[in-house]
Amino acid sequence: MSKTSTLFIGLDGCTYTVLDHLTAEQPGVGVVMPFMKQLMEGGTRAKLRSTPNPLTPPAWTTMQTGRGPGVHGVFDFIRSEDHGGEVYWTLYDSRDIDAETIWQIASRQGKKVACLNFPLTAPPPENINGCSVPGFIPAKHMRRNTHPRELFERMKQDIPGFDPKELAWDFESEKQAMESLDEDATENWVRYHLPREEQWYRVADYVLRNEQPDLLAVMFDGVDKIQHQAWEFLDPALLSETPTPWQQRMRDVCVEYFRKLDGFIQSLVETAGPEARVFFCSDHGFTAQFDQLRINTYLGDLGYLKWAEDDGSEQAKRREASDFANLDWDQTLAYCRTPSSNGIHIRVAEKEGDPGIQPEEYETFRDKLIEDLKALKNPEGEPMIIDVLKREDWFPGPYMKHAADLTLVLHDHGFVSIRHREPAVVKRDRPAGTHHPDGILMAYGKGIAAKGMTPRRKIADVPSMLLHSMGLPVPEDLEGKVPKPFYDREWLSTNPIVVGAATVAAAGQRDIEEMDESEKQQIIEQLQMLGYME
Amino acid sequence: MTTTSNASIPPEAILQRLKDVLEDFIEDWDIELEEEIGRDTLLLADLEFESIDIIQLVVAIEETFGKRKLPFEQVLMKDGRYVDDLSVGAIADFLHGQFS
Numbered sequence: 001m002s003k004t005s006t007l008f009i010g011l012d013g014c015t016y017t018v019l020d021h022l023t024a025e026q027p028g029v030g031v032v033m034p035f036m037k038q039l040m041e042g043g044t045r046a047k048l049r050s051t052p053n054p055l056t057p058p059a060w061t062t063m064q065t066g067r068g069p070g071v072h073g074v075f076d077f078i079r080s081e082d083h084g085g086e087v088y089w090t091l092y093d094s095r096d097i098d099a100e101t102i103w104q105i106a107s108r109q110g111k112k113v114a115c116l117n118f119p120l121t122a123p124p125p126e127n128i129n130g131c132s133v134p135g136f137i138p139a140k141h142m143r144r145n146t147h148p149r150e151l152f153e154r155m156k157q158d159i160p161g162f163d164p165k166e167l168a169w170d171f172e173s174e175k176q177a178m179e180s181l182d183e184d185a186t187e188n189w190v191r192y193h194l195p196r197e198e199q200w201y202r203v204a205d206y207v208l209r210n211e212q213p214d215l216l217a218v219m220f221d222g223v224d225k226i227q228h229q230a231w232e233f234l235d236p237a238l239l240s241e242t243p244t245p246w247q248q249r250m251r252d253v254c255v256e257y258f259r260k261l262d263g264f265i266q267s268l269v270e271t272a273g274p275e276a277r278v279f280f281c282s283d284h285g286f287t288a289q290f291d292q293l294r295i296n297t298y299l300g301d302l303g304y305l306k307w308a309e310d311d312g313s314e315q316a317k318r319r320e321a322s323d324f325a326n327l328d329w330d331q332t333l334a335y336c337r338t339p340s341s342n343g344i345h346i347r348v349a350e351k352e353g354d355p356g357i358q359p360e361e362y363e364t365f366r367d368k369l370i371e372d373l374k375a376l377k378n379p380e381g382e383p384m385i386i387d388v389l390k391r392e393d394w395f396p397g398p399y400m401k402h403a404a405d406l407t408l409v410l411h412d413h414g415f416v417s418i419r420h421r422e423p424a425v426v427k428r429d430r431p432a433g434t435h436h437p438d439g440i441l442m443a444y445g446k447g448i449a450a451k452g453m454t455p456r457r458k459i460a461d462v463p464s465m466l467l468h469s470m471g472l473p474v475p476e477d478l479e480g481k482v483p484k485p486f487y488d489r490e491w492l493s494t495n496p497i498v499v500g501a502a503t504v505a506a507a508g509q510r511d512i513e514e515m516d517e518s519e520k521q522q523i524i525e526q527l528q529m530l531g532y533m534e
Numbered sequence: 535m536t537t538t539s540n541a542s543i544p545p546e547a548i549l550q551r552l553k554d555v556l557e558d559f560i561e562d563w564d565i566e567l568e569e570e571i572g573r574d575t576l577l578l579a580d581l582e583f584e585s586i587d588i589i590q591l592v593v594a595i596e597e598t599f600g601k602r603k604l605p606f607e608q609v610l611m612k613d614g615r616y617v618d619d620l621s622v623g624a625i626a627d628f629l630h631g632q633f634s
Contacts, residue, residue, distance in 0.1 A: 123594075141559075
């Protein structure tokens with residue numbers, strides 16, 4: 001019998017819009033995900049509210065720590081460092097998580113864990129009792145970042161067809177997630193994820209059988225990537241009644257992906273055995289984005305920023321082709337730095353003569369900016385921005401000042417563009433998939449009630465549930481709770497929720513200094529030159 | 535990852551440790567080196583580095599030398615731009631400057 005009491009399956013970007021559709025009978029196709037249908041009928045589920053900006057790095061970090069971004073310190077894919085006046089950009093990594101993770105909390109209490117394909121798990125987190133195979137990392141670096149190292153060699157020897165190139169992120173391919181692709185490229189994009197998920201399934205199956213950890217956690221991220229490019233073939237509200245041959249092929253390959261995923265899940269749950277509890281969550285949900293907001297264009301129209309002069313140079317052309325704002329920093333007071341942030345940074349002068357507003361003007365300036373942002377309308381005359389989040393309200397904690405001053409919630413939950421194009425708001429040619437703040441939370445297995453849908457939970461609840469499932473106390477400083485409606489009353493009476501001592505400080509600590517504006521400009525230029533982001 | 539005190543590490547030891555890191559990097563990269571890694575070895579031209587590999591190298595060096603937030607922009611950037619390529623010797627000299 002398996003020693004694994006807790007199986008956790010992360011489904012990046014998974015939403016009930018698709019799950020409900022694919023677990024129901026479809027004409028000519030049948031039930032695409034029959035095993036998930038069985039789990040949904042025999043378990044308990046809820047919508048799961050993501051972090052304020054529902055984005056992979058901060059959301060999965062909250063899932064791993066039970067703390068919000070203002071506490072764990074991860075806000076986006078990229079971060080910058082100030083080294084004696086020079087700004088140097090890099091990616092967030094595991095050392096940036098300034099909170100104890102569930103892997104570490106369980107390990108120091110003697111539990112064996114396995115975390116597979118989670119972001120921000122490279123370099124391997126310290127003090128892990130068990131194993132870690134990182135996600136979101138290129139194949140060339142997977143061996144060095146697998147813990148323990150010998151596991152990688154064992155997987156190469158023991159897993160039939162093990163291929164790090166299929167398993168890992170191909171950064172050139174991943175950049176396509178947010179790009180407009182032609183028909184063939186879109187189809188290839190979906191097909192690219194079929195072998196990847198099979199590789200991760202094989203790794204999870206191997207670790208489950210051979211390591212038998214108390215907690216096995218694996219994340220399938222193809223759900224998110226496919227939905228970005230193929231949302232119109234998954235959302236039942238958008239399916240064409242008379243599909244073109246290409247549309248039918250797209251629908252077919254999407255169905256193939258989810259049917260295979262269902263099989264992988266079934267195999268893992270059956271291997272874990274009837275004594276285990278299985279939990280599912282996504283870092284955010286998904287929905288359709290119909291409008292495109294070029295936020296810096298709008299801010300420029302209102303005089304909050306000024307674009308740099310185009311000198312016709314090769315560098316200027318490259319910048320125009322990229323998505324990084326080329327601004328006149330002496331005349332810019334507020335701007336958006338990255339599309340994934342949906343954030344507006346307000347420039348505050350630190351000393352006399354610096355560009356930016358004076359510190360005492362901040363509240364008045366910000367209130368006016370919020371008013372202007374909320375006044376923007378889409379082509380139908382509806383408000384384009386339905387909410388503007390102030391960082392002190394939504395990102396409390398020691399890292400609050402690293403959040404954007406304002407985070408935008410668009411009417412269709414879309415991500416902004418920061419390209420220098422007119423007009424500020426346009427209709428997209430095709431609806432694109434984008435992140436919705438409500439993802440999924442599901443549980444099934446020993447001790448789990450069969451209650452169906454229950455009230456919405458929050459993503460910080462997930463690590464509390466996993467710790468409790470392993471028979472561990474829930475640290476008192478975690479922000480989430482164990483939701484009692486998910487459990488059989490009798491099982492819960494013999495497996496009570498125990499609140500225990502607070503987490504211990506994370507090993508990694510940061511001391512990123514506040515940047516001045518020339519340094520911010522450098523970051524944008526560096527990102528553009530490397531062509532790393534959208 | 536092995537980390538040790540760097541208070542008095544001599545330059546040849548820094549170079550050796552850097553070579554160890556790079557040899558570990560390229561162990562399974564399927565590249566054929568005409569000669570072993572040395573001061574004149576170039577990351578992009580000889581070791582087929584891409585930008586993401588440089589990010590990973592910085593992380594690996596920080597882990598190996600047990601110190602975060604080393605000012606790598608001093609060797610990676612010149613006049614506000616990323617350099618076209620970088621030699622092993624230049625990185626070793628930079629590290630020596632940090633630990634001398």
